[in-house]
Amino acid sequence: MLDGRSMIRRRAGLRLWLSAGWLALLCLAALLAPWVAPKDPLAQDLFLGRLPPFWVAGAEPGYWLGTDSLGRDVLSRIIHGARVALMVALIAGTITCLIGATLGLLAGFLRGWVDMAISRLIDIWMAFPPVLFSILLIAVLGPGLISIIIAIVVIDWTRFARVVRAEAMAQGAMDYVASARVAGRGRIGTMIREILPNVLPTIVVLLTLEMGIAVIVEAILSFVNLSISTDDPTWGGMIAEGRTSIHQAWWVLVFPLITLFLTVLSFSQLGEGLKDRFDPVLR
Amino acid sequence: MAILRLLAIRLFTTLVTLSGVAVIVFFVIRVVPGNPIAMMLPPGATDEDIARLSALYGLDQPLVTQFGIWVAGVVQGDFGTSITTRQPVLDLVLGRLPATLELSIMALVMAVILGGAAALTGTRFRGGRTEGAIDVANGMALSVPDFLWGLVLILLFGVLLPLFHISGRVTPSLELPFTTDFYLFESLIRLRFDLWADIVSHMFMPALALAIPLAAIIGQLLKQSLKETMNLDYVTLARTKGYGETRVILREALRNAALPTLTLVGVQFTFLIGGTVIIERLFSYEGLGNMAIDAVINRDLPLIQGIVLLFALIFTVVNLIVDLLYAVLNPRLRHA
Amino acid sequence: MTFLSIRNLSVRLKKGPPLLRRVSLDVAAGEVRGLVGESGAGKSMIGKAVLGILPPSVEVTGGEILLDGTDLLRLPPAERRRRIGATCALIPQDPLTALNPSHRIGPQITDRLVDILGWTRADATARARDLLAEVQIPDPDRVLRAYPHELSGGMRQRILIASAFAAEPKLIVADEPTTALDVTVQKQILKLIAGMQARHGTALLFVTHDLGVVSKVCQRLSVLYSGMVVEDSSVTDFFAAPRHAYSAALLAATPKYTDPAAGLLPVPDAVIDAVRAEVAAHDRGAA
DSSP: OOOHHHHHHHHHHHHHHHHHHHHHHHHHHHHTHHHHOSSOTTOOOGGGTTOOOTTSTTOOTTOTTOBOTTOOBHHHHHHHHHHHHHHHHHHHHHHHHHHHHHHHHHHHHHOHHHHHHHHHHHHHHHHSOHHHHHHHHHHHHOSSHHHHHHHHHHHHHHHHHHHHHHHHHHHHTSHHHHHHHHTTOOHHHHIIIIIHHHHHHHHHHHHHHHHHHHHHHHHHHHHTTOSOOSSOOOHHHHHHHHHHTTTTOHHHHHHHHHHHHHHHHHHHHHHHHHHHHTHHHHO | OHHHHHHHHHHHHHHHHHHHHHHHHHHHHHTOSSOHHHHHSOTTOOHHHHHHHHHHTTTTSOHHHHHHHHHHHHHTTOOOBOTTTOSBHHHHHHHHHHHHHHHHHHHHHHHHHHHHHHHHHHHHTTTSHHHHHHHHHHHHHHHSOHHHHHHHHIIIIIIISOOSOOSSSSOTTSOOOOSSSOHHHHHHHTTOHHHHHHHHHHHHHHHHHHHHHHHHHHHHHHHHHHHHHHTSHHHHHHHHTTOOHHHHIIIIIHHHHHHHHHHHHHHHHHHHHHHHHHHHHHTTOOSHHHHHHHHHHTTOHHHHHHHHHHHHHHHHHHHHHHHHHHHHHOHHHHHO | OEEEEEEEEEEEETTSOEEEEEEEEEEETTOEEEEEOSTTSSHHHHHHHHHTOOOTTEEEEEEEEEETTEEGGGSOHHHHHHHHHHHEEEEOSOTTTSSOTTSOHHHHHHHHHHHTTOOOHHHHHHHHHHHHHHTTOSOHHHHHHSOGGGSOHHHHHHHHHHHHHTTOOSEEEEESTTTTSOHHHHHHHHHHHHHHHHHHTOEEEEEOSOHHHHHHHOSEEEEEETTEEEEEEEHHHHHHOOSSHHHHHHHHTSOOSSOGGGOOOOOOHHHHHHHHHHHHHHHHHHO
């Protein structure tokens, strides 16, 4: 029976592999940036300003995706920009995940006053619109990479805490947990050995989605010039520059945009794909 | 009666929330490292200059005193003076509010139309390829945030196929006869369709960028809800009366299916309003959000304070409206 | 004169097992036919097929549904809907879910009259008021303005009955109309349906699993097993001497009002095996 449903299933598998492939490629590029980038991302050459990409007339060999108004190589800047993007994704995502998941796990498994306290905290957080929160935080902390990471962690830990709490609560009610307790395992021991492995798939899915969010937050803040302040290449910064010269040199905007688009899409599709994979555990 | 009581309760909680936000905002902002006064003065200003200016803005007082002064001012409608422009915060903020309101409402209308159309089409042709295609499009629209859709739109309809303006709120050379800042609305009232077209052409892409993710959410939720409703007995009964599928969806299912979607759309609409901050920046649209980013970059504390409070006010009012709308549309609540 | 004639109707789950196996039955104008069988025997499916409300997961694989001489299955969908809407109606099983919670009662009774039959709103409302009075609802004007959640289950079932008779249909399908109701209300509703049917002279296809109900309201009945009609006889003949072994067992399994102490006999395994063999033989014959 080959109906729409099985088509979508198969496409889901493909989607997972394409997303993972793109992200793996990006990680490699970021790690090996100094060796794989064809040019120095900071080197300016005003005589080579606004060169078009390789297939357009007037292109200069070696500058595959063209240059910006200062003559900097777009491809090299994208590759180096991946370092900032993935660093924020990894660091902000992991810290958010650790804090949020730990609190959620504690609340969901220990219940009682711990749950009361953490749940109230989540409620208060949810009442505060995230955009206001980030404006305030960046205003207070000042621009910069560290501020961005702190802002993401402070705002988004509730995403993990809410879901993990519910999941841990459901798992805690199951028989195997009771039998582990009967077998003489302590509360924290039971939580780490019995509950955590069962909640892990959910955490992995949330982490993947969170990384996508971190990438876009970093891009937005570097777009409005509130991210790292030096000349270091960031996708958001490149997009901001490309936005101003869009009619003269579209490629300065288009290539970082495509990269960012694919990256954000990949994180989210990877998360959704993993969610489907883990389906029986998640439901 | 039930609605009046609901209204009273909600007005009270709104007030509590707003006061909470005001307190938090005030104190959080005062722990800013670095002296904003120093940034206002030309290089080479003396410590005395800084002290004088600090006194002028009340920044030399203890925190609690500053808070008292600020609250007293707020109650009288005085939100302080912007450090960068030296104009009253209230004037600045109210001057920009109409632009952001018009943008948000236009985006909401677009989202409801797009999402509603997707949900209705998907329900009408459920189980087929059309529904599959709508699901895929919804998934895409949800995975990518408004900021990126804005950039994609700029490329598509600003550069590749230049149909719309990509920056500003109106063409600067135009003569504006307006007395309010609600340009979109006032141009219609004054029957100046030339101006109206120009304003819509400026608003179209930012509004669409904001609308796309919300449209996807509406599309998904409403379709889900419609499909469930279409299996209910009263829908089946309506079919035996001789009505066609489209008519059954619109008349029997839509209203009942829309109720659960409505509350979620309310929450999502506040996210949309939050999104105006970056989208206005992207399209150089002179609204509150654009002003907020400038204020953060310039560390203009009184202005940030005013904008954040205003946003909080908008969010709570939106939630209030959604609750009331829900009560009005649901006959069970209306008569309870 | 036959109003509804079903000839060799076969329905199955899409690419799945058959649900109706070459079902044939007639309903004369003004006649009441009972459809009985265990749950899953396909009795509701027949009513749904006639009214064109089969779920999307099933398909008709053969046969004819002749309504006043015209095969519904050969009509274009819009024409089929219009014809069914103008001449047939449904009394649904569960009155609590069969009224739209966000519309007032009035329009739910009059909508077909106005939209499909082209009455004026005033005429339709007057008609609805008369019908509510006929089903013994006090204060019809208040009820017409009420929302469903303001009314009791029994009231709602009366409204649904009134609504079914609104357009003076030739045929009404009653799909277990008393199953969801209180035992005390069941009897009143049953009496109401029977009385309305007699006064209006409407043909009735009465789906039920309760032979006691059949003996009270029906003239003829069809017994179904696994989507196959195993017996088609008049009610008097059936209760005197059922012809098929399965129907006899079904009758024996029904509590007797005359002798409640007699106890219930389950349908014997041997009878089930025999009727299953019959179904299998029928499938082979059809293939």
